[in-house]
Amino acid sequence: MKEFVEGSHAVAEVVRQCKPGVISAYPITPQTHIVEDLAQFVSDGKLAAQTVNVESEHSAASVVLGASATGVRSYTATSSQGLFYMFEVLFNIAGMRLPVVMTCAARAVSAPINIWNDQQDAVSLRDSGWIQLHAEDIQEAVDLHLIAYKLAENKSIMLPVMVCMDGFVLTHGIETVDIPEQAMVDSFLPPYIAPYKLDPAAPVTMGPLVDPEYYTETRYALQETHKKVLDMLPQITAEFAKTFGRKYNGLVEGYHLEGAEKVIVAIGSVCGTIKEVIDEARAKGKKIGMLKVSCLRPFPAQQIYDALKGASKVAVIDRALSLGSTAPLASEVKAAFFGKKKAPSVISSFVVGLGGRDITKDSIREVIKLLNGRERNGEFIDLKPELLKESYE
Amino acid sequence: MFGPLISKPGSSKNNKTGSWRTEKRPKYLQKNCIACRMCLLVCPEACIEGEGKNTYRFDPDFCKGCGLCASVCPKQDIEMVKEEN
Amino acid sequence: MNKNLFVSGHTACAGCGQSLAARLVIDAGGPNTIVVNNTGCLEVFSTKYPESAWEVPFIHSLFENCAAVASGVESALKFLGKKDGINVIAQAGDGGTADIGLQALSGMLERGHDILYVCYDNEAYMNTGVQRSGLTPFDSNTTTSPAGKQSFGNLRPKKALPEIAVAHGIPYVATASVAFPQDIQRKVKKAFSIKGPKYMQIHVPCPLGWRHDSSLTLTVAKAAVETGLYPLFEYENGQLSAVRKLTQAKPVEEYLKMQGRFKHLTGAAEEIKKIQEIADNNVRKYGLRDQVSGN
Numbered sequence: 001m002k003e004f005v006e007g008s009h010a011v012a013e014v015v016r017q018c019k020p021g022v023i024s025a026y027p028i029t030p031q032t033h034i035v036e037d038l039a040q041f042v043s044d045g046k047l048a049a050q051t052v053n054v055e056s057e058h059s060a061a062s063v064v065l066g067a068s069a070t071g072v073r074s075y076t077a078t079s080s081q082g083l084f085y086m087f088e089v090l091f092n093i094a095g096m097r098l099p100v101v102m103t104c105a106a107r108a109v110s111a112p113i114n115i116w117n118d119q120q121d122a123v124s125l126r127d128s129g130w131i132q133l134h135a136e137d138i139q140e141a142v143d144l145h146l147i148a149y150k151l152a153e154n155k156s157i158m159l160p161v162m163v164c165m166d167g168f169v170l171t172h173g174i175e176t177v178d179i180p181e182q183a184m185v186d187s188f189l190p191p192y193i194a195p196y197k198l199d200p201a202a203p204v205t206m207g208p209l210v211d212p213e214y215y216t217e218t219r220y221a222l223q224e225t226h227k228k229v230l231d232m233l234p235q236i237t238a239e240f241a242k243t244f245g246r247k248y249n250g251l252v253e254g255y256h257l258e259g260a261e262k263v264i265v266a267i268g269s270v271c272g273t274i275k276e277v278i279d280e281a282r283a284k285g286k287k288i289g290m291l292k293v294s295c296l297r298p299f300p301a302q303q304i305y306d307a308l309k310g311a312s313k314v315a316v317i318d319r320a321l322s323l324g325s326t327a328p329l330a331s332e333v334k335a336a337f338f339g340k341k342k343a344p345s346v347i348s349s350f351v352v353g354l355g356g357r358d359i360t361k362d363s364i365r366e367v368i369k370l371l372n373g374r375e376r377n378g379e380f381i382d383l384k385p386e387l388l389k390e391s392y393e
Numbered sequence: 394m395f396g397p398l399i400s401k402p403g404s405s406k407n408n409k410t411g412s413w414r415t416e417k418r419p420k421y422l423q424k425n426c427i428a429c430r431m432c433l434l435v436c437p438e439a440c441i442e443g444e445g446k447n448t449y450r451f452d453p454d455f456c457k458g459c460g461l462c463a464s465v466c467p468k469q470d471i472e473m474v475k476e477e478n
Numbered sequence: 479m480n481k482n483l484f485v486s487g488h489t490a491c492a493g494c495g496q497s498l499a500a501r502l503v504i505d506a507g508g509p510n511t512i513v514v515n516n517t518g519c520l521e522v523f524s525t526k527y528p529e530s531a532w533e534v535p536f537i538h539s540l541f542e543n544c545a546a547v548a549s550g551v552e553s554a555l556k557f558l559g560k561k562d563g564i565n566v567i568a569q570a571g572d573g574g575t576a577d578i579g580l581q582a583l584s585g586m587l588e589r590g591h592d593i594l595y596v597c598y599d600n601e602a603y604m605n606t607g608v609q610r611s612g613l614t615p616f617d618s619n620t621t622t623s624p625a626g627k628q629s630f631g632n633l634r635p636k637k638a639l640p641e642i643a644v645a646h647g648i649p650y651v652a653t654a655s656v657a658f659p660q661d662i663q664r665k666v667k668k669a670f671s672i673k674g675p676k677y678m679q680i681h682v683p684c685p686l687g688w689r690h691d692s693s694l695t696l697t698v699a700k701a702a703v704e705t706g707l708y709p710l711f712e713y714e715n716g717q718l719s720a721v722r723k724l725t726q727a728k729p730v731e732e733y734l735k736m737q738g739r740f741k742h743l744t745g746a747a748e749e750i751k752k753i754q755e756i757a758d759n760n761v762r763k764y765g766l767r768d769q770v771s772g773n
Contacts, residue, residue, distance in 0.1 A: 021557035022550060050553035055585035059546035062539060062582065066514065066550025069537055072557055074550070092539055097397040156394055196399055198535035198551060200510045200564060205400040205530035207538035209522050214398060221395040400530035405487030408529050413492065434659045435696060437490060437497040439482040455486035459493035460693025473693065 002178050007138040007170040010177045011103060012037030014142045016047045017185040018101075018149050020075040022067035024052035024060045028082040029115045030167040031105040035077055057082035061089035061100075068098040069206055071197035073149065076100070079167055080107035080121045087125070093160045094129025094222065096207055099152035099192070100160040101145065102130075106268065107167040108355040116356020117167040119268060123296070123320035123328050129222050131161040131229055132297040136253075136271045138175040140294075141165040143246060146180070146189055150236050153192050157232060159225055166269040168356070180244060188243045226298035233295060251300035253292040254307050256282055260289030262371050263308055263344075265333055266317040267293050270352070270359050274317075277364040288368060293329065301336040308333075309342040315371040317352050318378075327351055327378050348376040357382060406455075410438065414458040417473040423447040425468040432462035432471060481533065483509060488531035489523040493692025495656045495682030495699060496520055496598045500569070502659050503596055503680075506666035507565045509534060512555075514548040516570035516579060517541040519605040519684075520598065542578035544568040545586035545595060552591045561592060565670050569596040572613035573603040575679075576637050580612075587646035587675045594669045594676045597639065600684040608687040612637040615707070616756060617749050618739050620687075625742035630749050635756060643677035644713045650674075651713040655681040657699035661710070661722070681708045689738020701733040706757035709764045724766045730754045 003010070012034045015023075023042075025035040041047040050067075054060045057078050064074040078086065083104055093100050104122045108114040122132060133148060135141035141163065148161035165171060196204060210218070233250035241247045255271075256278050257263065264274050271292045281288045291307050293300070308314050316334075318327035325331065330349030337343040350367050353359040363381050370376060426447045433441040433449065440456050443449030451462070463471040483504040490497035500520055504511060512535045515521045521538045524531040539547045548568035555561040568586065570579050575597040583595060602620045603609040610620040614632045619625040623632035643651045649672050654662045662680060669676040683699050685692045702708040703722065707730060710722035730753045734740040743749050761767055 022553045024550065024553075048557070050557045052549055052553050052589065054546065054549070055581055055588070058543065059549070059582050059585055062543035062546035063550035063553065065539055066537070066547035066552075067554040067557075068550075069547075070512075070551045070554035070558075072554035074554075088540060089543065095397065096539075097394075158394065158397075196397070198512050198537055200512065200535055203402045203509075203533060203535045205402065205525050205532050205536040205538075206397070208398055208400050208525040208527040208530065209538075210398055210527045214527055218396040218398060225394065398527050400525060400528050402530060402533045403485050405524065405529040405531040406485055408487040408489065410487055410489065431659075434502070435498060437492075437494055437501060438486045438488075439484060439501055440486045452486065457492035457692075459695070460691075461493055461498070461696055464693050464696055 001181065002176055004174060004176050006033065006172060006174050007141060007165065008033030008172065009037055010138050010142050010179060011145060011165070012041070013179050014145045015075055016041050017180065017182050018145065018189060019073065020049055021072035022050045022052065022064060022074040023076070024054050024063035025076045025078065026054055026057045026060045026082060028079050030107060030171045031077045031079050031103065033171065034103060057085040058089055061086035061093065064100050065089060065093050065096070065098060068100050069096070069198055071194035071199070073192040074100055075102070077103035077105070079105040080109050083121045083125060084109065090125060090128045090130060095218065097158040098160060099158055101148045101152055102160070102162050103145070104162050104164045105167040105171045106164050114355040117169050118319040118354045118356065119164070120320040122162065122164040125162065126297050126328065129159065130297065131159050132164060133161065133295055134164045134267045134293070135170060136269060136292060138170055138173060138177050139246070140248070141170055142177055142179065143240065143244065143248065146185060147236055147240055147250070150189050151229065151233060154232060155195055156228060157225060158195065159229070164268070169269045184243055188240065229298050230300060249294065251295045252303045252307060253294060254289065255292065256289040257291065257307055259287050261287045261312040262315070262368060263289045263291055263311040264315045264317060264364070264367060265291045265293060265329065267296065267329060268319065270317060270319065273359055273361060274364050277361050277368070281368070299332050301332070304333055305336045305340065308344060309340070311344045313346045313348070313371050314344045315348050315350055315367050317350050317367065319353050321351065346371070346373060346375045349378050350376060350381055351378055352381045409454045410457055411454040414456060414476045416476055417458045417460060418453070418456065418476045419451050419462055420472045420474045421450055422470045422472065425470045427468060429467060431465045431467065435461045435465050437461065480505065481509070483533045484524070485531050485533060487529060489526065490519070491686050491692065493685045493695045495684060495695045496600055497523070499598055499656045499662060499680045499682045502662045503567065503666050504534060506663035507567060507670065510563055511565040511567060512551055514544045514551060514566070514568045516544040516574035518571040518574050520569070520571070522605055541574055543582050544570050544574070545579060545582040548593045549586050549589065549591050552593050566593045567596060568593050569598065571604065572597060572599045572601060573611040576612035576639050584646065587643060587648050587677065591675055592673050594666070594678065597679045598682050599679050600682045600687060602687055604684050604687045613639065616753060617743060619742055630742065630746065640677065640679055640713070644716060647716065648675040648677060649715055650676040653679045653681070653708070653710050655699045655703050655708060655710060656683070657696050657703055658710070665712070687739065690736055694736060698733070698736050701728065701736060704728045705730045705733045706761040706766055707733060709760045709766055711764050718764065721764045721766055723768065724761070727757065727761050727767060730757050
């Protein structure tokens with residue numbers, strides 16, 4: 001059913017339809033509306049879940065770990081500092097192979113404290129073992145939650161999934177969204193049946209101490225499972241298309257890649273702005289395209305390579321930093337081409353829109369302009385040099 | 394799919410901690426026992442069994458020789474003696 | 479005879495007070511119990527893969543979150559309609575409870591989950607090598623509060639964790655000691671007969687960390703109680719409802735001299751006096767003796 005609705009409310013609605021049994025979250029801007037809505041659903045009897053209002057994000061993640069370990073579908077949501085506070089628990093959940101799904105309302109991280117949107121928080125968790133999906137718009141944010149549970153709970157996957165949506169931009173933005181019908185959700189997403197769980201009828205010990213004799217193989221297995229996700233995610237999105245009619249590749253989405261000489265690679269809501277600039281450029285005959293990376297983990301290196309190998313110049317937009325080195329997405333895109341015969345002559349790295357600084361069409365045009373024969377390494381767009389003149393020295 | 398690592402219940406029994414005993418082992422005299430079950434209750438290894446007076450005994454496969462059973466027996470019917478092996 | 483739910487083959491030190499207490503607790507809890515355990519000696523020596531000493535469902539996550547993980551387990555059971563008939567225990571050492579785990583414990587107590595929290599109090603971070611915790615007693619020698627030429631060891635008294643639990647308005651709080659094993663089981667069973675959050679703190683000597691012979695674990699534990707240094711009491715709905723009375727409060731020296739961690743106090747009359755005061759205060763505060771004046 002189509003509704004003109006705030007992103008958070010749309011996400012809360014689809015999460016409700018996924019019927020999690022345990023929801024636990026701690027408030028942090030800009031995730032709050034999602035969790036508040038879910039609490040209201042429970043209060044009104046529209047969702048039969050246990051909501052656990054914890055005293056911190058570390059505990060929120062721990063609660064959903066415990067609930068998932070007991071065989072119950074569970075859910076949490078957070079951002080930025082909250083995501084970082086649950087850092088160790090997230091590695092724990094992935095290592096214990098529990099299919100938790102979380103919404104990350106992507107937000108900049110402190111210090112300095114900034115509540116607005118960039119992708120530093122989510123990107124900083126890329127080592128955790130969680131599958132990490134990014135939405136471009138509210139519809140995709142809604143759809144990704146269904147896809148996330150189905151992927152996470154697949155017996156050959158059993159990995160937690162983080163669905164990322166740009167904070168404020170998508171959480172508080174209002175768009176027309178097709179909210180799925182419960183019957184369709186039920187047909188796409190069956191109830192969760194845990195392959196292992198805490199149950200007095202069949203006791204097991206979960207989370208044992210593991211010495212060097214066994215540890216390596218568990219990490220190898222996680223890595224191998226991420227490779228499986230690269231195959232499985234497009235299968236699930238194909239199944240999604242059959243049920244709901246909306247098509248996603250799942251890993252990457254090309255936009256006007258045909259014959260493109262310059263391609264911009266980006267993650268998240270900025271892709272919407274980029275598409276508009278590309279439409280205008282294409283109308284003027286310029287051969288420009290975009291590659292949206294929808295899945296950051298596992299990293300779809302092969303798909304990125306296949307999409308970009310014919311391009312002459314590639315601009316990678318990062319909305320996060322790996323301080324001290326190449327920006328994260330740029331680093332991984334470049335690595336996808338190493339040793340390959342066909343590659344763009346230039347892969348330039350741009351840093352755009354940190355801490356909620358607006359990314360305008362002009363910002364994108366600036367990227368396109370700077371995407372020339374000279375390779376850029378972490379060039380900051382829309383930087384304010386006048387601020388940099390101040391100093392304590 | 395390998396993992397997650399999940400252990401079977403009670404699988405610690407594969408580990409025969411009786412090999413830890415180097416100095417002392419309990420000796421159950423089985424003379425004055427009143428079947429109070431205190432020895433069974435306080436064994437951290439859960440390796441004491443018995444039902445009825447003078448039937449209590451320890452499992453040498455697991456006993457670490459800590460001496461707690463001997464320390465609680467109200468009839469001093471358990472002695473700690475030198476470990477032979 | 480009931481089946482052992484914590485079995486042989488675990489790698490605790492000989493005479494480990496905590497291993498005994500853990501066994502007593504789970505046997506009292508029964509087979510329909512799920513155990514959530516923080517990182518610490520207990521988890522390490524009872525679940526080193528692939529061997530587990532637990533015959534009940536058991537989960538270990540991190541060092542500080544057993545109360546939160548248990549809250550998740552309990553909530554899941556409630557969702558499944560299975561909570562009645564399944565006991566949930568969250569358990570940890572003193573470090574994992576009083577220090578790093580205090581936040582999660584407080585949250586669990588405040589939210590009213592139907593969980594028994596058990597703190598095995600061996601008065602230091604034993605698993606990492608005997609470092610001081612918030613429950614390390616005054617003048618105790620630990621590796622991070624070592625006795626030396628200018629110090630008598632730990633400067634601070636034990637954090638009053640049972641009272642912190644009481645302040646959360648929960649229905650049952652109790653202290654216990656491995657010296658009185660049947661008392662531990664009685665209290666565990668009593669706790670599970672009550673719905674809501676329960677807190678139990680069990681004094682468990684550590685032969686390695688406290689430096690006494692493994693055969694003296696119960697003797698040392700008993701002395702702690704009999705000096706008044708470790709009062710055994712129960713609070714029900716915020717009121718002190720029962721204490722283990724002492725026929726005579728033994729002088730604290732009898733307890734201190736049994737342990738290497740207090741060896742540096744030999745002859746330190748002023749320090750021993752301070753420790754005696756702690757014991758005397760406990761006797762007064764909890765009414766451990768029927769006479770008005772202590773001793």
